[in-house]
Amino acid sequence: MPITETSEYTNRFNCVLLPEERGKLQALADDAGLKESELVRNLIDQAYTARFGKRKPPEVRPKYNSAEAREAKTKRAKK
Numbered sequence: 001m002p003i004t005e006t007s008e009y010t011n012r013f014n015c016v017l018l019p020e021e022r023g024k025l026q027a028l029a030d031d032a033g034l035k036e037s038e039l040v041r042n043l044i045d046q047a048y049t050a051r052f053g054k055r056k057p058p059e060v061r062p063k064y065n066s067a068e069a070r071e072a073k074t075k076r077a078k079k
Helices: 019-032 034-054 067-078
Strands: none
Touching: 034 067
């Protein structure tokens, strides 16, 4: 599903993989009949539930180099 204005997927995460890791990801996704991104979301959900149960996830922290993160850092420094 592509990200559109009405998509519930609004956060992006970039990950650099070795060719072997990408091949493994593609094989797992193909075997499950999912897109790679769907597989990663499923694995995150499974791992989170296994570790934390039904606990609500924390608020998303701004990406370390985003304008939002820099603004938050500036605000903390002024206190």
